[in-house]
Amino acid sequence: MSAFISTDSTSTNPTLAVLGFKRQLVYHLHFWAFIAVAPLVVVQWQHHHFLLSGMLILFCINALAVMALLRFRSTYFLKGRLFPLLAVVCAAYSTAINGHAGLYWAYPAASALFFLLPIREAIASNTIFVTVMAVVSFMKFPEADFWRITFSLGLTCLFSMIFAWLVGKLQMELTRLATTDPLTGCLNRSQLADILNGQIQMRERYGRVSSMVLLDLDYFKLINDQWGHLAGDRVLKEMALRLRKRLRESDQIFRIGGEEFMIVLPETNQHEGNLLAHQLLTSISARPFLEDIKVTASASIAEVSKGETWSVWLNRADQALYDAKSRGRNQVVSATSLAAGDQNTDAPPTPASS
Numbered sequence: 586m587s588a589f590i591s592t593d594s595t596s597t598n599p600t601l602a603v604l605g606f607k608r609q610l611v612y613h614l615h616f617w618a619f620i621a622v623a624p625l626v627v628v629q630w631q632h633h634h635f636l637l638s639g640m641l642i643l644f645c646i647n648a649l650a651v652m653a654l655l656r657f658r659s660t661y662f663l664k665g666r667l668f669p670l671l672a673v674v675c676a677a678y679s680t681a682i683n684g685h686a687g688l689y690w691a692y693p694a695a696s697a698l699f700f701l702l703p704i705r706e707a708i709a710s711n712t713i714f715v716t717v718m719a720v721v722s723f724m725k726f727p728e729a730d731f732w733r734i735t736f737s738l739g740l741t742c743l744f745s746m747i748f749a750w751l752v753g754k755l756q757m758e759l760t761r762l763a764t765t766d767p768l769t770g771c772l773n774r775s776q777l778a779d780i781l782n783g784q785i786q787m788r789e790r791y792g793r794v795s796s797m798v799l800l801d802l803d804y805f806k807l808i809n810d811q812w813g814h815l816a817g818d819r820v821l822k823e824m825a826l827r828l829r830k831r832l833r834e835s836d837q838i839f840r841i842g843g844e845e846f847m848i849v850l851p852e853t854n855q856h857e858g859n860l861l862a863h864q865l866l867t868s869i870s871a872r873p874f875l876e877d878i879k880v881t882a883s884a885s886i887a888e889v890s891k892g893e894t895w896s897v898w899l900n901r902a903d904q905a906l907y908d909a910k911s912r913g914r915n916q917v918v919s920a921t922s923l924a925a926g927d928q929n930t931d932a933p934p935t936p937a938s939s
Contacts, residue, residue: 699749769825781895796858805844855888887920
């Protein structure tokens with residue numbers, strides 16, 4: 586995956602979009618840091634500050650390594666942890682030998698940490714940063730300047746932290762809104778391909794089976810026509826709650842259509858998925874929705890076959906769901922595997938209520 590993800594992929598996967606923007610932010614921060622710091626190597630060398638010049642060279646090498654690995658390997662070199670170390674050492678030492686001329690670089694460095702590191706690590710790094718700069722300022726400048734420097738640098742870190750925290754919360758909320766169905770809270774289709782491909786890779790690499798269940802409410806249009814769309818929405822929300830109660834934490838549930846749901850079951854073969862599907866149908870039909878609305882559902886179960894794509898896997902499950910509908914509804918049909926012959930209907934361990 587490229588460090589700069591294409592528009593086509595980000596338009597369908599919000600998680601990749603956020604990751605792509607973060608990588609671009611990291612890339613540009615290191616790029617402009619390199620542009621700003623590289624000339625200082627020569628300046629400090631001309632002033633015979635050879636140690637500081639050497640540290641600035643290390644800073645520039647780290648920036649180049651981060652940019653190169655992001656662009657060509659899509660990896661974040663040392664997770665950005667070398668940046669705060671070099672920034673603290675260079676800013677503190679430069680302030681000690683250059684006075685205020687070195688101090689000015691502490692402010693952009695402190696702000697950048699909140700966009701390069703996880704929030705907890707950035708807070709810890711900047712706490713050390715401010716402490717070190719306070720000690721250097723106390724020894725280098727008059728007391729009045731010491732207090733001004735300490736409080737101004739501390740406030741810069743505080744404001745940057747608040748801004749970075751709010752941006753992070755906004756990213757999380759936007760991702761949640763883009764990846765979940767607002768009515769039921771289930772995942773939507775935006776991450777479907779990635780999650781199914783992940784299960785296929787586990788099958789190909791480690792031989793771990795996975796299954797999917799497609800589940801569709803029977804005659805849902807009649808509910809909307811008879812009781813109204815508000816009642817239909819409440820039925821869908823209750824439906825999602827009943828399904829979740831039967832699922833494991835590792836299982837993932839999608840709403841992929843108006844009244845159609847898909848459940849991805851890691852580490853689950855076709856037989857185990859079939860048992861669960863019948864339990865789900867029983868829980869749906871066992872008691873009425875909204876006190877007087879009786880609902881049944883049809884379902885299909887498909888275990889992933891070796892060598893198939895996610896679309897073929899989903900197609901097999903969809904065909905089996907169509908067969909469950911055509912055979913009278915309120916039943917589970919198992920999808921034909923790629924190596925199997927005719928499709929078959931597994932008998933439920935206990936009959937689902939109508």
